[in-house]
Amino acid sequence: MAIEIVFLGTSAGVPTKNRNLSSIALRPKQSREWLLFDCGEATQHQIMKSSVSIPKIDKIFITHLHGDHIYGIFGLLASRAMSGTDKAISIYGPDGLEEMIETVKRLSGLNLPFDITYYTVKGSQRLEFEHYTIETVKLSHSIESIGYIFIEKDKKGHFDxxxxxxxxxxxxxxxxxxxxxxxxxxxxxxxxxxxxxISPPQKGKIVIISGDNDSPCLFEKYGSVDLMIHEATYTQRDFDKLERKFKHTTAKDLAATAQKMGVKKLVLTHISPRYDTAQRETELIKEAKRYYEGEAILAKDLMTIEI
Ligand SMILES: [Zn+2]
Ligand SMILES: [Zn+2]
Structure with a gap:
């Protein structure tokens, strides 16, 4: 069984008819657990249409506190409680995340039957788990934003x-x-x-899951990763025309960085609603393919990738 990644929401800022707000679920190899990265509004509705299961989410990683990445967490936690599980959950993210969730819990009288352990991520950290490590990178955005790198542990060869x-x-x-x-x-x-x-040792796979970020080069130290999932909110052409520059990445910038890094597979996500037609979408992916020779994919809601 490979690592499985499900795109639950791929829009930026506001939902569209075709794209929900940011959320990605990842199931490590040979595991029953799902790791959830961001939880935009209505993530739980998307989960119902997918192979992801709310009671099997024991770890949530939040990139930043902008609403399009977090407003779905309150409903998701409430539904997890209704599912009957009392398994503890760990939530990782920037400063203020605990205060935000605990305030909503208190004001809405939400009593959860499970414990929540909060981990405030500061800059570059290594979070060690049994079969994988998650490293964090501080990104460049209008508020504190974190990138997560899922690193599967290498497997020694086994005797047949x-x-x-x-x-x-x-x-x-x-x-x-x-x-x-x-x-x-x-x-x-x-x-x-x-x-x-003795079977040959297996090198663990590396998956980058970015938060909102205007500098994809912050991931450059990871070199040849198996899969890079990164925001590409605009094409360069549209970005250049914007009067107010938001701190996001263009398809061109992302693709050029991924090419330089030697990324094996690239997924563009966090797509501005302005690209909500098939024709407009192709502008993004075409731009990326001009600067990146590997396999570039434009994320779609409920798309699944296995690596
Ligand atoms: Zn966003
Ligand atoms: Zn943001």
Whole structure:
């Protein structure tokens, strides 16, 4: 089972008929848990149309406190309570997140049957979990914004006992030596190399999930990542025409950075409502493809990617 990523909302600022507000769910390899990154308004409605399950969300990572990334968390927590689970939940994000959630809980008389542990993320941090690490990067936006990097732990090669058995090797001290990768000479003089039965080690995958950000180069230290999901709110042409410059990235800037980094797959998300026609959408992806040679995808709501 691969790492699974579901785009629950891909619009910027306001929802459109085709795009809900920011939220991405990620299921680590061979796991039942879902990690949720941002929770724009109506994220729980999107979850109902997807393979994501609210009681299986035990960790939520919030990039920043703009409404299009957070207003759905209150309803989601309330629904999680209604689902009957009393499993604790951890919520990671910038300063002020705990105050925001606790204030809404208090004012709306929301009593949750589970504990919430809040982690305030400050700058670059490493959050260690059993099968993966999440690193954080401070981004450049109009308010404090955080990027999250999901880093799967490398897997050592494992000894294939069935392969050894079918090669006629019976359990015992010989197997123990082969497991250590040693070479063994059997009674009949046949030489067996243990390494032949050990699968090659697997390098963990790396997925970048950005918050709102006008400087994708802040991720450059990660080099060749497997998947980069980053906002591309405008095309460069439209951005240049804006009277007021908001702190967002253009498709051109993102694509050029991803090319420089050697990113294997790039997803553009957080799409301005001005691109809400098929024709306008292609302008974004066309611009990205001019500057990036890898696989570039324009995110759509409820799209799933496996890596
Ligand atoms: Zn936003
Ligand atoms: Zn924002």
């Amino acid at each position: 006992i069935e392969k050894a058995k079918s090669a006629g090797i019976s359990p015992g001290p010989i197997i123990a030596k082969l497991k250590r990768g040693e070479t063994v000479t059997l009674n009949d003089g046949i030489v067996i190399d243990g390494k032949e039965f």
